[in-house]
Amino acid sequence: MCSEHLHKARAPLFEAMVAHHATKSVSLHVPGHKSGQGLLEEGAGFLQSIMSIDYTEITGLDDLHHPEGVIREAEQLAADCFGAEETYFLVGGSTVGNLAMIGAVCQRNDLILVQRNVHKSVIHGLMLAGAQAVFLAPEVDEETGVATGLHIEVVKQAIEQYPTAKALFITNPNYYGFGTDLKPFAEMMHEKGKLLLVDEAHGAHFGFHEEVPPSALSQGADAVVQSTHKMLTAMTMGAMLHVQGSRINRKALQQLLAMLQSSSPSYPIMASLDLARKRMHTEGQSWLEQGLTIMKEFREGVEALQCLRFYPRGHQQSFGAGGVATTTDPFKIAIYDPTHRISGAELKERLEAEGCYIEMTDGYLVLLVFTPSNSREDMLRVVQVLSNICLDIMNRKQELQAPISNIIKLPTYAPISSPIRFDHGVLFQETTQLVNIEEAIGKRSGEMVIPYPPGIPYLYPGEVITASVAEALVFLARQGIRFQGTYFGQTNKLTIYTDHEGAS
Numbered sequence: 482m483c484s485e486h487l488h489k490a491r492a493p494l495f496e497a498m499v500a501h502h503a504t505k506s507v508s509l510h511v512p513g514h515k516s517g518q519g520l521l522e523e524g525a526g527f528l529q530s531i532m533s534i535d536y537t538e539i540t541g542l543d544d545l546h547h548p549e550g551v552i553r554e555a556e557q558l559a560a561d562c563f564g565a566e567e568t569y570f571l572v573g574g575s576t577v578g579n580l581a582m583i584g585a586v587c588q589r590n591d592l593i594l595v596q597r598n599v600h601k602s603v604i605h606g607l608m609l610a611g612a613q614a615v616f617l618a619p620e621v622d623e624e625t626g627v628a629t630g631l632h633i634e635v636v637k638q639a640i641e642q643y644p645t646a647k648a649l650f651i652t653n654p655n656y657y658g659f660g661t662d663l664k665p666f667a668e669m670m671h672e673k674g675k676l677l678l679v680d681e682a683h684g685a686h687f688g689f690h691e692e693v694p695p696s697a698l699s700q701g702a703d704a705v706v707q708s709t710h711k712m713l714t715a716m717t718m719g720a721m722l723h724v725q726g727s728r729i730n731r732k733a734l735q736q737l738l739a740m741l742q743s744s745s746p747s748y749p750i751m752a753s754l755d756l757a758r759k760r761m762h763t764e765g766q767s768w769l770e771q772g773l774t775i776m777k778e779f780r781e782g783v784e785a786l787q788c789l790r791f792y793p794r795g796h797q798q799s800f801g802a803g804g805v806a807t808t809t810d811p812f813k814i815a816i817y818d819p820t821h822r823i824s825g826a827e828l829k830e831r832l833e834a835e836g837c838y839i840e841m842t843d844g845y846l847v848l849l850v851f852t853p854s855n856s857r858e859d860m861l862r863v864v865q866v867l868s869n870i871c872l873d874i875m876n877r878k879q880e881l882q883a884p885i886s887n888i889i890k891l892p893t894y895a896p897i898s899s900p901i902r903f904d905h906g907v908l909f910q911e912t913t914q915l916v917n918i919e920e921a922i923g924k925r926s927g928e929m930v931i932p933y934p935p936g937i938p939y940l941y942p943g944e945v946i947t948a949s950v951a952e953a954l955v956f957l958a959r960q961g962i963r964f965q966g967t968y969f970g971q972t973n974k975l976t977i978y979t980d981h982e983g984a985s
Contacts, residue, residue, distance in 0.1 A: 489562065489762035494555040495752040497542055498534045511537050511745070536748045545570060545746045546739045555755045562762040563707070564688065564698045565723035567731065569738055570754050571706075572746040575682040576602035578706030578722040580609065580741055582678045585704075585733040586648050587612035589904070594639050594649045597894055598628050598937045600680060601965070603650060604929060607903035615643050616898040619655075625792055625817070625846060630661035630807075633669070639897050640673060648676035653697060654684050656841075656937070657848060658813030659793075660694050667701030676728050677701065682708040682720070683810070686852075689765035692773050694808035703728045709757050712812065712852050716753040772853030775860050776811050779851070782864035783816065788871045790819045792846065812853075815846040816867065823874055826960050831873075835866040843932075844960030892939060892950040901943055912979045918955065918969070921946045927976035929966040932957050938966070946975065 508515045517525070517532035538544045543552035552570065560568035571577045583606030587593055590613060595603065597616045607614050617635050619628040636649060649670050654660035663679065670677045679697040681687065685707040688696035697705045705723045709715035722738070724731060760768060783791045792815040816828065823831075825842035832839055832847065840850040849863070913927035923945065930940040939950055954969060964970045 489558060490759065491558070492555070492752075492755040492759045493551040493558070494543070494748075494755040497551040498536060498748060498752055501536065501539075501541060502534050510539055531749050534749060534752065537745060542748065545572070545742070545751065546744070552751065555751070555758070558762065559721055559754070559758045560723065562758050562765075563685075563721070563723055564696060564725075565705075566725040567723070569722040569724075569734070570746075570751050571720040571722055571738075571742065572718055572750045573720075573742055574710070574718045575600070575680060575706045575708045575720045576605075577738065577741050578720060579603050579680055580606040581722065581734050581737040582704050582706065582729075583607060583612065583650070584610050584737045585730050586676060586678065590902075592643055592646045592900060594636065594643070594646045596631055596649075596651045597898075598655060599650065599652050600682070601929065601931050601938055603652075603680065604903065604938060604941060611902075611904040613900040613902045614898075615639055615646065615900050616894070618894040618896050618898075625815070627657050627659070627792075627815070627843075627846070628655060629659045630655070631666075633665050635896050636666060637669065640669070640675075642897060643900070644673075646675065648678050648703075650678045650680070652680045652682075654681070654687075654694070654808070654810055654813075656683065657815060658683065658810030660684070660687075660808035660810070662807045663697055663700035663702060667703075671701070671728075676703045678703065679705045681705045683711055683813075685709050685721075686712045686761075686765075686769060686812070687810075689761060690769040690773065692811060693769060694810065698723055698725060704734075709754055711850075713757045714753070714760060714854060715757040716747075716750045718747070719750045719754045719757070721754065768853045772851065772855065773811060775855065775857050776814075776851060778857070779814070779860045779864065782860075783814075783867060786868055786871045788818070788820070788874045789816055789867055791816055812851045814849045814851065816849060817846045818874055820874070823870070824960065828870065831870050832863075832866055835869070837863050837866050842960075842962075844957060844962060892947065892953045901941060903942070913976045914979050915972075915974050915976050918951050918973055918975055921975040921977050922948050922951050924977040927978045930954065930969060930975070931965040931967075932962050933965045940975075943978070946977070 512535055514520060514532055517529045520528055520532065536542055543550035545552055548556060556568045556570055560566060579600065579602040583603065587610040589611035592613045592615065595614045595616055597618045617631055617639055619631050621628050631651065640646065649666060651666065653663060667677045679702040681697045684696065687694050688699055703724065703726050706720060707723065708720045710717050710719045724734065780791060783789060793809045817825065825845045825847050828847045829839055829842040840848045926940040926942060926944050926946050929938050929942055931938045939954060940946060958970050967975065969975055
């Protein structure tokens with residue numbers, strides 16, 4: 482419930498911006514477009530409205546880096562809405578929050594336990610801090626090859642093996658919407674005097690309806706970052722960092738955010754955060770209910786097609802002997818052909834040819850990300866396109882064409898890695914060489930290799946390149962997957978360190 486001194490139906494920052502706009506004042510301050518007056522004619526139709534309230538830290542509009550007025554009130558409302566003790570608005574996406582969380586916890590050479598399939602921003606945070614990471618491999622679903630969640634026993638063993646680790650960093654949910662019951666992890670870490678940090682970028686809607694998973698904060702996480710722009714209604718780059726308890730250094734967080742975020746933060750992005758929070762504060766459950774009804778109809782529509790399958794099949798399901806992944810996001814749906822006669826890349830091409838642009842493909846599945854903002858008409862259009870694709874698949878069956886080999890080939894990683902030092906000062910000084918991928922096997926990677934999306938690195942600088950990793954990269958490149966941090970997709974070559982000492 483909202484605290485008495487807070488008014489959840491307000492959007493204080495947005496309201497202050499609108500009020501200033503109504504004064505029709507003369508702008509004698511930045512930005513240079515002067516409330517959109519300087520736009521070229523071709524841009525005015527699209528940008529005029531939003532740029533008319535593109536302000537800076539003028540009287541009455543507060544300061545993100547030292548909030549005392551409407552921004553402070555907006556952040557307090559956000560904390561109340563999402564269940565935090567304190568919330569910080571982010572205008573650089575969850576990336577900024579991940580960097581700040583790592584920096585506030587880790588000093589140079591400190592050790593931290595990290596779920597293997599984290600976003601690249603976590604690795605960048607480790608590099609900036611000069612920290613060491615022990616990577617913990619998630620379980621993998623046998624049907625699709627999709628990574629699910631960490632096993633609690635792996636974390637327990639890692640803590641026993643590395644008792645000086647400062648924290649556990651988990652991504653929950655992952656890109657496919659799989660999540661883990663975080664309470665046991667939070668309790669274990671807190672008993673040892675350690676922190677639980679959570680990248681909940683894809684879970685800003687969690688906890689607002691009984692049919693979506695609980696939020697990481699409600700399960701005991703110390704600090705949580707959410708991309709409010711991903712599943713809610715904020716503008717791109719709009720995110721929030723939520724904290725609770727005394728284990729994390731909030732002054733360090735604030736200082737890092739001031740260093741990492743622009744000194745000229747986007748007021749339209751912050752206003753969109755304010756409005757996204759207002760929606761969840763006042764009608765979050767009913768808004769999600771509307772979207773969940775559409776998703777139920779979508780699943781029924783796809784299931785009726787028979788020749789295509791969606792994944793996961795239901796909510797709150799478990800995977801593997803340990804039941805690792807215990808929750809799924811009903812708004813994330815992966816579609817694939819169980820007969821393997823059409824690849825994920827081809828499914829993507831067919832959908833986009835009909836105007837349905839997907840989140841990503843991993844070569845086998847195509848990932849569709851719905852939110853409550855999608856209309857029923859959107860959903861019916863996708864079902865119709867999938868129906869057309871299904872008819873084509875049935876024709877392929879009649880022609881008895883050979884199945885396409887498109888099962889995901891995830892690399893095999895050790896459950897608990899050796900510590901990897903992420904000191905960018907050391908890494909950048911090492912000698913590197915570009916070699917064919919076959920020659921790279923057994924050598925230390927001199928670059929971060931990131932299939933994108935989802936932006937989860939397959940290789941980290943200093944990590945030994947195994948035959949399993951090499952095979953997976955070749956497979957992804959053949960499927961047309963794009964890479965960041967490397968030119969491997971175009972050259973079939975990787976950068977390796979030629980020195981024997983350094984980051985390993």
